[in-house]
Amino acid sequence: MNNQHSPSQLSLDDASTEVELDFLSTIVLDDNTYPWNPQAPESDSYFDSLEQELPLSNLLSDAEINSTCQNFYRHTDKLWLVIDTQNALHQKFVGLAPHNLLNNLGKIAINIVEQVNRLGSTLSLSDQLVHCVNEVLPGWDLEDLEVMARPLAYSMRGDKNNAVEKTLATIESADWYDLSEVEQVRLSLAIALYAISYCQ
Known part of the structure; x- marks a missing residue:
């Protein structure tokens, strides 16, 4: 049985591995984590920062x-x-x-x-x-x-x-x-x- 990969197969494997690594680094290394308990006091700063990024209150009176x-x-x-x-x-x-x-x-x-x-x-x-x-x-x-x-x-x-x-x-x-x-x-x-x- 021949286990050699074609060049196109290798490039697809490399691309999917790169995407998986990027995804994993985003999950593990990203400091902005979503607060799973919105009632927790520390989650207020997270939601306040989101509101500052998109001030909807300025759009409508x-x-x-x-x-x-x-x-x-x-x-x-x-x-x-x-x-x-x-x-x-x-x-x-x-x-x-x-x-x-x-x-x-x-x-x-x-x-x-x-x-x-x-x-x-x-x-x-x-x-x-x-x-x-x-x-x-x-x-x-x-x-x-x-x-x-x-x-x-x-x-x-x-x-x-x-x-x-x-x-x-x-x-x-x-x-x-x-x-x-x-x-x-x-x-x-x-x-x-x-x-x-x-x-x-």
Whole structure:
């Protein structure tokens, strides 16, 4: 058996050995070690030196930091609401509608409710339902959607769950793709109603 190494093999071995030695010397000989216990009094000087190297406090004022934090928290709260709403829709309408339709209706419903609350809009519930469904099923005429949304909006004055359950009871097939276009719209309106009432 021949144990001789080719010149390229030797250069690769030498390079990896050099990298390993550099790494080892950095670990062993470097005086700036990370304080594994941030609560220890001697770790304060380490963190102070890091802050001196990158003075973030000079980049933003306190007002800008507070404003940025509030925007961040508002955005994360909205993301959690989107996730909660979509999870609720998936649990309620599992197997009845495609996942992407449920996700889109959830996001649209949250945006509409947020817009109504923020702007003090007088957008009726029927109009909110039409807006939701029009974005996911854009081939429909708005007047037709309004006619189909009115019974759900009026029944919402009572119990929202009852209105959704009544709609679900009138839809015969359980598979989205077996439904007629009218049944798909009715189901989408019921899903939008459930999403709007969930995130209010």
